Amino acid sequence: SVIASDIGGTLGGRQSVLSARTAKAVGQVLGAGVPFILVSGFNLKVVTRIREQIRTRNESGLWSIVQNGSLILKGNNIVERNYLDLEVAKEVVRFFCDKGLNPIAFASPEMDCRQFTQPVGRDTSFAEAYGCEIVPDIASQLLSDPIQISVYDDNDLIFGMRAEAECLFGGGRCNVIVSVGAEKSWLEITNARSNKLTALTTILRQIGARPEDVMYFGDNLNDVELLKSVGYPVVMNNGLPEVKKLARRIAADCDADGVAEVLEEYLALVSG
Known part of the structure; x- marks a missing residue:
């Protein structure tokens, strides 16, 4: 067993x-x-x-x-x-930014598992407490394929864009994951095998x-x-x-x- x-x-x-x-x-x-x-x-x-x-x-x-x-x-x-392709990661970052949500990038162990967030209007206190570095442009910080690109925000915002995220990045292209909290949830985009x-x-x-x-x-x-x-x-x-x-x-x-x-x-x- x-x-x-x-x-x-x-x-x-x-x-x-x-x-x-x-x-x-x-x-x-x-x-x-x-x-x-x-x-x-x-x-x-x-x-x-x-x-x-x-x-x-x-x-x-x-x-x-x-x-x-x-x-x-x-x-x-x-x-x-199983890392997320760098060019796809940049596309995901743009998608979240266009929605007015702060993307969080999780770099690979080869980049010391650093975490970045790019503020686009939402509060950054959670990301800072989570250990993220605040940067003006995530794409310029990622030197290799990251582990994932995520957002953590209010449930209505996450569930409001979940279907569109799955349409753009799901279907075997990436894995689209939702982890639900009482008031806020994670939406995570990873490698399809992840x-x-x-x-x-x-x-x-x-x-x-x-x-x-x-x-x-x-x-x-x-x-x-x-x-x-x-x-x-x-x-x-x-x-x-x-x-x-x-x-x-x-x-x-x-x-x-x-x-x-x-x-x-x-x-x-x-x-x-």
Whole structure:
């Protein structure tokens, strides 16, 4: 069997930090010889911080899917890169700017995972707090293919342009991802291969497992494909209502150690 989990709003709670109980449970899963896959839309710095909270001697059993599959790591090593074509990235930047939204560019590890935002009228406080450098022209800052171009803004604005973004950049050209929050959401444009299901399938092939062998924890729209594909889908109590419908089990809230509780039950079964 294989365990995989989203991070934000799931494994890492609302603050994307593992509780001591959760970190211990994940370490015990790995100690039992069961592969564990961190699956996230977060950038490499956040996923690395989460990974460093997990104490295990089975380093090779811990995999990470970063920014929805733009990077795949085995232990600390990047084993696959799926970047957004630079010219397409510049086109996406223009699209967001034309909509009056501040684009956020996530550069690759080769550019030290720098983050840029280009103000075009919207408030920049979130982007600054998120670690973005404010620049007058993102295109001139990108020296190589970035990981993704995104916007984070009010839900009505994001959902108002989602269909147009999918028409322009979807259909196999890129992957268009929406991650929904209570008031604000992310709209992310990545390489077409950068999606959680493709990345998970790649890892499963390498470790000789099948989707039906996987227990997956999720909470949001970017988890739907995975939840539909795995053998044992688990959705957090704080998950979106439409996502909860896909669950075989509803776990407790992400800030109440919901994942850890299920993992502890699983460990009792496999050790018993």
